[in-house]
Amino acid sequence: MTAAQAETAHHQHQQILKVLTGLLMGMFVGNLTGTIVGNALPVIVAEIGGTQQQYTWIVTSTILASTAATPIFGKLADLFDKKKLLIASMVIFVAGSFLAGLSTSAGMLIALRVLQGVGMGANMVLTQIIIASIIPPRQRGRYNGYMGAVIAVATVAGPLIGGLIVDTPWLGWRWTFWIVIPFMIAAMAVIIRGLEVPGTGRPGAKVDWAGAALIILSASLLLMWVSFANHEFAWVSWQSGAMVGGALVAAVAFVLVERRASEPIVPLSILTNRTTSLAILASLAVGTALFGTNIFLGQYFQIGRGLTPTVAGMLGLPLVLGLLVSSTIAGRLVTASGTWKKYTVTGMALLAVGMAMMGTAGATTSLALISLYLLIAGVGLGASMQNLVLAVQNTVSIGNVGVATSTVTFFRTLGGAIGIQVLGALYTVRVTALAREGFAAQGVDASGLDASTSSLDLSVLSAPLEQAVRDAYGNGIGLVFVVAAVFGVIGLVAAALMRGTTLRSTWDVPETSERVIQDVVASEPERDGAAEARVGAGDRRVSDSDARVGAASQPGTAEPAGGRRPAG
Known part of the structure; x- marks a missing residue:
């Protein structure tokens, strides 16, 4: 450097x-x-x-x-x-x-x-x-x-x-x-x-409120069970069965909802x-x-x-x-x-x-x-x-x-x-x-x-x-x-x-690197510095490609904003 x-x-x-x-x-x-x-x-x-x-x-x-x-x-x-x-x-x-x-x-x-x-x-x-x-x-x-x-x-x-x-x-x-x-x-x-935070929003996206409600319900029932058991009712009782069963049902329903949610x-x-x-x-x-x-x-x-x-x-x-x-x-x-x-x-x-x-x-x-x-x-x-x-x-x-x-x-x-x-x-x-x-x-x-x-x-x-x-x-x-x-x-x-992976110097991860992620730009610290500039100085903004990837010269190694690739 x-x-x-x-x-x-x-x-x-x-x-x-x-x-x-x-x-x-x-x-x-x-x-x-x-x-x-x-x-x-x-x-x-x-x-x-x-x-x-x-x-x-x-x-x-x-x-x-x-x-x-x-x-x-x-x-x-x-x-x-x-x-x-x-x-x-x-x-x-x-x-x-x-x-x-x-x-x-x-x-x-x-x-x-x-x-x-x-x-x-x-x-x-x-x-x-x-x-x-x-x-x-x-x-x-x-x-x-x-x-x-x-x-x-x-x-x-x-x-x-x-x-x-x-x-x-x-x-x-x-x-x-x-x-x-x-x-x-x-x-x-x-x-x-x-x-100043870079925008990664999805225009017109719908919030998965059903999934949110189910995960909250499952966690709440589980917490209520461990709190009230042995005080309001026995660990082995119909109340315990209802709460644990309800938590499991909500968890299964959550998985089904998440599989279909956009x-x-x-x-x-x-x-x-x-x-x-x-x-x-x-x-x-x-x-x-x-x-x-x-x-x-x-x-x-x-x-x-x-x-x-x-x-x-x-x-x-x-x-x-x-x-x-x-x-x-x-x-x-x-x-x-x-x-x-x-x-x-x-x-x-x-x-x-x-x-x-x-x-x-x-x-x-x-x-x-x-x-x-x-x-x-x-x-x-x-x-x-x-x-x-x-x-x-x-x-x-x-x-x-x-x-x-x-x-x-x-x-x-x-x-x-x-x-x-x-x-x-x-x-x-x-x-x-x-x-x-x-x-x-x-x-x-x-x-x-x-x-x-x-x-x-x-x-x-x-x-x-x-x-x-x-x-x-x-x-x-x-x-x-x-x-x-x-x-x-x-x-x-x-x-x-856990699989020990190398920390990458870019924000985005290639779709094909699910297993081991390489530090693709470790030898180019100036690009990391340029990417860091997106924090907030109005007079030091960087291009979208540098801010997203940090390696504009490596096309195809990172996803665009939002983490998705365009169709086709």
Whole structure:
């Protein structure tokens, strides 16, 4: 690369970073919302009179809504204006956050968290799609490192900010919802002023609403089943059969509808691709570990160990530090080498090891050891999470990058939602059993005790009984992470079986390169730089052919806008 080319590439990199400021700020707020509330939940639920089951649903409702929004907005991004969709998602998020802060009951909070979740899910997936639309896969690794850093900062800032808010009397827990609003508005302003996204829409395209409804119905029934089973009805009962059967019927109907839809929400060709299907399986494991860790660590530290929300937030720093460092380093290594598999497999292995080590945690385990375990798990998450998305994006054309991205994100979020319910149910059963033993040791009949319906306000208990409950929460956490480790091993196997492909330096993929995609222009960095210029500088626009392909001298190697070839 000549000095002039290097200078041009540097300038275009700066242009991309300016636009990424707004995009990543929105992503930061979305991640912050989950972590800031998670650490404050014990205080929130105790104040508004919620139960353990409602505690879980305050989180799950948001994840369910986010899950439902992901494939819909992912497909809409392939059909319509991505920028307008992103702004709409931000408006929905701001409205949901403001109203959630006004909640007066657990039921009201759960309902408004659904609205917040729709905006959050749409914002998160649209951000990834837009970044994929303006940066080729080969260069995307370094920017995935930036995304990982944003996730890490939000993860560490969330618990700390949430803890400080609920520990500050003149603020109160409602500000855990309101504090994110100014940041999202600022991100919206940056995006409105500076973002330009290349058009890949299909004029006159029809949205597959039937497919969207069926995939939401199937996921919702499955989540409701794992939430209500063992509480409202038995695991083996007609209610369980109806919900599981309904979910399966909806899933089969979804497949039939997608086979006939002109613009399917999730094209079956993407699902049957080996890389995508295995990435989905690995993403389920990542989602379970990521969401489950964030949610139940708060209960463990605050209830099981008797620590304040602020201290509990600080104890999550090792997880975030590992995620921050590994995502940044792995992102740069992926860009430099053009490969992703070895980093993903290593990350999944470390994640499984970290979860297994956390399975030994109890009420008296050294906090230093727990910090080490979380650090290992964080390194694993950082090295694997975004690379799974990148691997799938590398197999599709620019016209399908939205649906491909949303598919992996959808299953990662769904895995997290199901994981929270399954892990929460196991945690509840374990805590109930241990608490009954503790009460019995104090000569108290606890045969009717059920942690899922009992109040989390421990101040109403005598000192011995309060300690018995704290010990139950402290010693019960190990089971949660043992199960999470099993999911991690499944994800590791899936990642190991994925076909390692070379990241290409163009946006579009040839129709014939389903199996192994070559980096067709790795030796021509000036073309990558020219393609990157399409981010938004009005005075640095590039031709459609360069922006789409990055190699105008190689006709026939890329599809036109929209990912389709003209007939004939």
